[in-house]
Every structure is written in structure tokens, then in C-alpha cells.
Amino acid sequence: MENHQRVDDLFSNFSFDSPAEYRAFLKAHARALMPLEQLAMPDSPRLPQLMEDLASLGETLPEPLETTAHAGEGFRWGALYALEGSRLGGAMLERRVPAGLPRAYLNSVHGQGSWIAFQQALDEAADGGGQDWIDNAIQGAQAAFALFAAGAAAERVSSHG
Structure with missing residues (x-):
């Protein structure tokens, strides 16, 4: 998917490599995570872990980005798919975090079998939802x-002027 890339x-x-860059990374995620978790309602939200990491670095949550409210269940599942998939990327990125920096957010990975269970639930919802549901997802x-x-x-703008 082009947007993912x-x-x-x-x-x-x-x-x-620096706490300032890592803070910027976490704040960038926070800006998106706040509205997305409110919209998608994941079973295991990661905002508490992100807040914990930011607090450890002396930061507060930045202003969240605005998102268009969309009531469709397919839309919610699509947003949830992106959120849950980002956990996989977080596990890869966690390996790059230097010792001494907080990692609670990036360590918020899927439990064994839960990614597969999520994909199965998504498939079942899509099967029952029809083409409009899939388009909304x-x-x-x-x-x-x-x-x-x-x-x-x-x-990037706020940390690099």
C-alpha cells in the first residue's frame, strides 16, 4: 500500500540516536494515536504507554491531529487495522532505541496469536459487510x-525549525 510506504x-x-529525536518520534506518533484510538477503540490501547515514555523524557502530549468523524464500522476496522499493524513495526523499531531511553510504547506488541486472531476477526467482519464495508475499511x-x-x-517541522 502506497500510504503505508x-x-x-x-x-x-x-x-x-538522541533523546530529542526520539521525543520527536514519540510526539509524532502521539499526534495520530490520540484521535485514532478514540475512533478505532482498540482492545489494548497504547496511549498510556506512550504517555509514560513521553513523561520519562520530560514531555507532555502534543496537540492531537484532527480527524474526520466517520461512523461506519468498516472505517473503524480499517483504522484499527493500521493501528494494530503499527505494533509490528514498533517491535522492529524498539531494537534501535538506545539503552536508557523508555520503550513502553514500542514494546506494546501483540500477545502470541493475537495478530492472527485480529486478522481473522477482520476477515469475518469484511465477509459480513459487503463491498461498501470493504471500501469504508x-x-x-x-x-x-x-x-x-x-x-x-x-x-519534523517543529523539531527542525
Whole structure:
């Protein structure tokens, strides 16, 4: 998915070599995570862990990005797909975090079998929802990726002037 690659590219520009860069990375995620978790209602939200990491670095939550409210269940599942998938990326990124920096957010990975269970639940919901549901789910995932991209762009601007 093109939007996913764009988000990966934007976040790959954040270096974890300094606390300031890592703070910017976490704040970029926070800007998107706040509205997305409110919209998607994940079973295991990660905002508390993100707040914990930011507090450990002397930061508070930044202003959240605005998202268009969408009542469709397919849209919610699409956003949830992007959120849950970002846990997989977080597990990979956690390895780059230097010793001494907090990792609660990136360590918020899926329990054994839970990613597969999520995918099965998503498939079942899609099977019962029809083409409109699937179209809305794609829109939800794209909206989630766009929020993460906007968060990354906002923090690149604020941390680099």
C-alpha cells in the first residue's frame, strides 16, 4: 500500500540516536494515536504507554491531529487495522532505541496469536459487510496512515525549525 510506504519513509527519517529525536518520534506518533484510538477503540490501547515514555523524557502530549468523524464500522476496522499493524513495526523499531531511553510504547506488541486472531476477526467482519464495508475499511486505513504521516511531518517541522 502506497500510504503505508509513505509513512514508513517519513518515520525512517527520525533518528533514535538522541533523546530529542526520539521525543520527536514519540510526539509524532502521539499526534495520530490520540484521535485514532478514540475512533478505532482498540482492545489494548497504547496511549498510556506512550504517555509514560513521553513523561520519562520530560514531555507532555502534543496537540492531537484532527480527524474526520466517520461512523461506519468498516472505517473503524480499517483504522484499527493500521493501528494494530503499527505494533509490528514498533517491535522492529524498539531494537534501535538506545539503552536508557523508555520503550513502553514500542514494546506494546501483540500477545502470541493475537495478530492472527485480529486478522481473522477482520476477515469475518469484511465477509459480513459487503463491498461498501470493504471500501469504508480501505478509507479508514488510508485515513489512519494519513494521520501518522501528518504527525511525522508536524514533528519534523517543529523539531527542525
